[in-house]
Amino acid sequence: MSNKSLTDEQREQLEADFTFKRIYELELYPVQGKFDASHLRQVNRRIFQDLPGVGFDHVTPGEYRKPVPDGRDWMKQRGLSTVNGQFFVAYSRMDALAINRIDIALATATPAELRNLKTSEFTARLATLYTELDYLHPFSDGNSRTLRTFTRQLAREAGYQLEWERFGGSEVARDLLYIARDRSVNELAKPHVQHENTMRKIIFTRDRLDGNRDLPDLLRDVVRPGRAVAFERSPEAQALEDYPELKEAYKTMREAARYFATKWPGKVAAQEQAIQTVMNHVQKRLNAGETTDFCNS
Structure with a gap:
């Protein structure tokens, strides 16, 4: 041809x-x-x-x-x-x-x-x-x-x-x-x-x-750990099935949600803003390749 x-x-x-x-x-x-x-x-x-x-x-x-x-x-x-x-x-x-x-x-x-x-x-x-x-x-x-x-x-x-x-x-x-x-x-x-x-x-x-x-x-x-992408984009159950090491990240998010609910009861907007700050921090550490110690800066 x-x-x-x-x-x-x-x-x-x-x-x-x-x-x-x-x-x-x-x-x-x-x-x-x-x-x-x-x-x-x-x-x-x-x-x-x-x-x-x-x-x-x-x-x-x-x-x-x-x-x-x-x-x-x-x-x-x-x-x-x-x-x-x-x-x-x-x-x-x-x-x-x-x-x-x-x-x-x-x-x-x-x-x-x-x-x-x-x-x-x-x-x-x-x-x-x-x-x-x-x-x-x-x-x-x-x-x-x-x-x-x-x-x-x-x-x-x-x-x-x-x-x-x-x-x-x-x-x-x-x-x-x-x-x-x-x-x-x-x-x-x-x-x-x-x-x-x-x-x-x-x-x-x-x-x-x-x-x-x-x-x-x-x-x-243009490079990110697959687990960091899953944490950002996938439902929790699916992300944990694919990356069990994300358990600590989700534990951190649940503890943060309980803490802010106790600190600012009834103030939904303040709670959501604080939780988003924690999520951004966890995401940043996941992007860097970390899987533990999310309370550290």
């Missing part, structure tokens, strides 16, 4: 239609794997599996991209919607050393270990993993979509909710993510750059984008 008669815009839409369907499918039926290189490659294969059959002959789902020849760099030009100018990001040559680095990076992708981290620790670890894999850029196409799907599943199995889609809500949010990622990736790329011209471009990019938020800080906006 050929799509050569389509305009560039139509080709982009065709590609987006197929991959969006597969990404949604992966939300319902994730890859069953160990979050190793094979798992990562399978995510890429499933997202892009339809494209070769509809005329995207250059797409090789699930396969690593070919290594860049010695003495050359692999660099992309980035256009931002909210910042004027041209920016650049450099990636790995995808040689044998890079392939080995993928395995090393993914050795840290263990849900059982990540589950024991507080939210700030988890976001720092996730940002480090994402940056490393983004710099290595294993695939010819779709690295961002692959990494978002892969890390969302990893976060979910570690007990966290990762809402990448919140960066798609506006051009400002989307650019903030691009900037945070590219700044971090370029720092990893600098020691391996082959050409002086490449180095000039990524240093220019760094200097122009200096002062923006980094990726660990940015991820704090």
Whole structure:
């Protein structure tokens, strides 16, 4: 099947239609794997599996991209919607050393270990993993979509909710993510750059984008423990069934309700306002990864 008669815009839409369907499918039926290189490659294969059959002959789902020849760099030009100018990001040559680095990076992708981290620790670890894999850029196409799907599943199995889609809500949010990622990736790329011209471009990019938020800080906006989301959105019975560790949070709320009822009998509005303050405090601590000692500040 050929799509050569389509305009560039139509080709982009065709590609987006197929991959969006597969990404949604992966939300319902994730890859069953160990979050190793094979798992990562399978995510890429499933997202892009339809494209070769509809005329995207250059797409090789699930396969690593070919290594860049010695003495050359692999660099992309980035256009931002909210910042004027041209920016650049450099990636790995995808040689044998890079392939080995993928395995090393993914050795840290263990849900059982990540589950024991507080939210700030988890976001720092996730940002480090994402940056490393983004710099290595294993695939010819779709690295961002692959990494978002892969890390969302990893976060979910570690007990966290990762809402990448919140960066798609506006051009400002989307650019903030691009900037945070590219700044971090370029720092990893600098020691391996082959050409002086490449180095000039990524240093220019760094200097122009200096002062923006980094990726660990940015991820704090879109990462929350699953139990914190359940406490906020689910009925108590359902939340406790899914997350028994929320027992202490609900106990705190009941004790607060009894205390304020005794302190301000008949003053419903005052009671409700005070209970809401306690709830906000409990929610804040749950968001931080805490499950006990809600009376502490």
